[in-house]
Amino acid sequence: MAMARMALTLMAGALVLLALVLPAQAGSYLGTDWIGGNAHATYYGGVDASGTQGGACGYGNLYSTGYGTNTAALSSALFNSGLTCGACYELQCDSTGSKYCLPGNPSITITATNYCPQNSLGGWCDAPRQHFDLAHPMFVSLAQEGGGVIPVNYRRVPCVKKGGMRFQLNGNPWFVLVLVTNVGGAGDVQQLYIKGDKTGWYPMKRNWGQMWQLTGNSNMPGQALSFRAVLSDGTNVESMDVAPANWRFSQLFEGSQA
Structure with missing residues (x-):
């Protein structure tokens, strides 16, 4: 009986450990906490997002490569010298810090496709600031255009793509x-x-x-x-x-x- 109880205890402990380890290994990013406080977003590339094509990730025409306008250029604190290219983020306008957030506080999901260099945009992309320079259609899905630079909360999420790499x-x-x-x-x-x-x-x-x-x-x-x-x-x-x-x-x- 004692041996059976010990086996059950060990099994329960193993299951708890497995539950703690698997999410990180699976890379699902489920349960990732929202990050805010020092994060902001604005837009670039014109209303038609034509100026967002190309970029520091090498993706070229973002329509033919499947990214469209659900994209952002990242500040150096997030870009990681290009290693973050292709990562996906969910963003929300921080309604506690801006009156321009859209009603209902909707969220968007973007892919990192470009770099927002330091000493641009009045310093918004300078380290250690976490900044997302969005395609215009994405920005107006979060806030009114007149908001300019808005505070945001963000988190990493899994990228959902059609077809293979x-x-x-x-x-x-x-x-x-x-x-x-x-x-x-x-x-x-x-x-x-x-x-x-x-x-x-x-x-x-x-x-x-x-x-x-x-x-x-x-x-x-x-x-x-x-x-x-x-x-x-x-x-x-x-x-x-x-x-x-x-x-x-x-x-x-x-x-x-x-």
């Missing part, structure tokens, strides 16, 4: 450059690996934003390519043989999803 191949036979887009889950790739069907896995080096490079391996052309993406929550996503052996530079391929 996308890998655009650029470069030349001696320099392979891969742009990773449409990443679900944590959203922000921290490390990318590439594998040919005749090689092992090679770690790629981040060039800028979500552009990853492999240099000195001229044997990749002519091989089917696989990718392994490591996200900020530790999730590993393998996309095996997504590019056939006859792939060409500038082509886009879709793989697995987080």
Whole structure:
């Protein structure tokens, strides 16, 4: 009987520990507390958001890469030198600090696609400020346009994307450059690996934003390519043989999803 009670106690303890550990490992970001106090938002790129295209993450045309206008440029405190590219945030206007918040205090979800440099916007993007420079359609979904710069509360949330991760191949036979887009889950790739069907896995080096490079391996052309993406929550996503052996530079391929 004593042994049975001990076994049940150990099992209960293990279940509690599992419940505490799993959310962080799963990267769901469920239960993430709202952060505020030093966070603000405004908008840029014009009413039609045309000025938000391109940007420091390398995503180019945000419509063709699937991000649309649900985007933001982040201050340096959040941008993390580009490693936060692809992460998703939920924002709410802080009605305790602004009269311009929309009734009902709605929230929006955006993907980090650009960098708001320091010494711009009157210092709103300077460290240690947490600032979101939104596309105009997103800003007016939170507050009246006349609000200018508004206080916000924010939190990390899972990225929900249609289809798989996308890998655009650029470069030349001696320099392979891969742009990773449409990443679900944590959203922000921290490390990318590439594998040919005749090689092992090679770690790629981040060039800028979500552009990853492999240099000195001229044997990749002519091989089917696989990718392994490591996200900020530790999730590993393998996309095996997504590019056939006859792939060409500038082509886009879709793989697995987080």
